[in-house]
Amino acid sequence: MRKLIPAVCLVFSPVTAIGQASEFVGEWLLWLEQGNARRPAYGTLTIEPSGDSVSVYIDGGPVNLLALDGDRIRFDFDWTDVGDREHLSVLDGVLDDGILTGTATEGAEARGAWRATPKAAPESLPPAPDPVDLTGIWGGPAIISKYSFDHTEAGQAAQAAYDLTMDDPILRCVSDGLIRMSHGPFDIEIVEGSGRIFILHEDLHEVRRIYMDGRPFPDGIDDAHLSMGYSLGRWEGSTLVIETRGLKKAVWDAAGMPFNAGAVVTERWYLEGAENL
Structure with a gap:
């Protein structure tokens, strides 16, 4: 059976001054392993400039930036999965060659890997219609x-x-x-x-x-x-x-x-x- 992956907007809020903050700024497609779940969860991550640092949000709500140092970032955020189960996850990651990768934990337990890839900037004019079969x-x-x-x-x-x-x-x-x-x-x-x-x-x-x-x-x-x-x-x-x-x-x-x-x-x-x- 094919899978439906809706895109959902995520946003990050910064609190720490950093030299390489601008390299984190932008919209990202976030991918997070769900432990024993059959497939990962997806969302949209946006990192915005804020003075000498950055601000982080997920799904329109601010998250806690715990550390931002060089090419490394650490934050936590509260979220729910499709079964309405609540989670508080801490994500540690590194920015390498334009991609964020790292590991996630909940409490003392490892949750799995996470990854964020840049979302393409919207075109100034919409492209001509080229319908595909979604049925x-x-x-x-x-x-x-x-x-x-x-x-x-x-x-x-x-x-x-x-x-x-x-x-x-x-x-x-x-x-x-x-x-x-x-x-x-x-x-x-x-x-x-x-x-x-x-x-x-x-x-x-x-x-x-x-x-x-x-x-x-x-x-x-x-x-x-x-x-x-x-x-x-x-x-x-x-x-x-x-x-x-x-x-x-x-x-x-x-x-x-x-x-x-x-x-x-x-x-x-x-x-x-x-x-x-």
Whole structure:
């Protein structure tokens, strides 16, 4: 079975002055072994300049930079896997020939290897459409999902009011919405139709429609409050770019990280070889 690997944004925050900080700056695709899991977890790591040092974030949330010295970096971050299990991992690594590699630990136990490779800078103009075949059944994703975030006051209040035992939609067998469902451990099937792409979710048998016919978003879509939103797609080269609006107010994960009804979700789906999406 082929595997689905969604890209998720990671960000790093620096705290120590270093001579070679600029060599770490940029966006990286992060790969982390999951111990006994069958395949690694993926995410996006961004390292930004901050004075004489750098700042680090993962999945939009700041992480703790523990050391940055020459070509070596050390940081820890809290995250959850697709089974909503919490982790606090410490990553030690070295930058060599433009690639970050190292080992991860949790507590006193070795977790495995990790690696980060630079993400290509976006082109100034999108490439001409060059569609590829994404149809078929894809296994559940393996992602790194940051657990704690910096919230606005409204976000802090919403998460403080969230009851893990009562408010989790999964516990009530109702749709957990586009973002969380896309991060879940269940399979999906991609089917192409006339002017649209269908995503059939094993999770709660949810169906998602992505309109590919060039239509605009309907008037008033931000007030639609749909579990899976309203999605428009286009090809940029061989990458399927999907923009979704009209989502209902919901939570990002089991911990109750909130997002509001005006959220806009942009996804980029592409193939890495024949087996990974």
